[in-house]
Amino acid sequence: MTATVPGTVPAAGDAPVVLRLENIRKSFGDAHVLNGISFDIRQHEVVALLGPSGSGKSTLMKCVNLLEQVDDGQIWLGGTDITDPRADQDAIRSRIGVVFQQFNLFPHMSVIRNVTLAARKVHHWNKDRAEARALELLDRIGMRAKAGAYPDQLSGGQQQRVAIARALMTNPELLLLDEITSALDPMLVGEVLDMVSELKDQGTTILMATHEMSFAHDAADRIVLLRRGVIAENGTPREVMDESQDPETKEFFSHFRS
């Protein structure tokens, strides 16, 4: 398959397309939230999904994670049309890691149980396999010593890093991060964004909704800007954030300049 979606940046080279959105539409009643969204994410790309509150970032990510059904259009994960009703939802979810803004960890479970839960219950891994993988991931983020701790014994930043580790359990092809630093104290944002940078360096393919504009500018390979249900911009951070001459785009980014 070749990239045919207008606006797709060829700079990501010939890496395979991990995620392809084709003309996605989604309404809630009369509210047309997504009005024909098309773009690709290639392997190893970090794409920042930007837009005002209510512009449909979370809805789009929920469609990719099958938490919402699209009204029209197709979503391809590799060669799988995940919008096909016959698709195996659990198998697809094991190929996509997800972290939300908050409430990611179960408060009554230890870190290790939180991290292993989905792998064991949904993907039917045995205990030894799940715990070995979880400890490997916790080790990688310097949190192995916290395996037996409970979420309320961790900072918000540590909790989000554990949530990211959990999302990586099944070695997913795509990581969806939906405003994962928005609920954090400002002083805890850095450690979580540093972890995202490390994942990028390791080649993880990431779609992240964020309001951290300087991080998006420096860390994202590409910016997709949503506005009124369509893609207003799709390009490099420089093209979209520094050089766009579109008045609404300029006005949007002007709110984030200090």
Ligand SMILES: Nc1ncnc2c1ncn2[C@@H]1O[C@H](COP(=O)(O)OP(=O)(O)O)[C@@H](O)[C@H]1O
């Ligand atoms: N389950 C739902 N039912 C009705 N309206 C919804 C639902 N989910 C989202 N919306 C509406 O869709 C629009 C986009 O929301 P959302 O995707 O959360 O935007 P963002 O993440 O960009 O802030 C908003 O107007 C929101 O109120």
Ligand SMILES: [Mg+2]
């Ligand atoms: Mg949102």
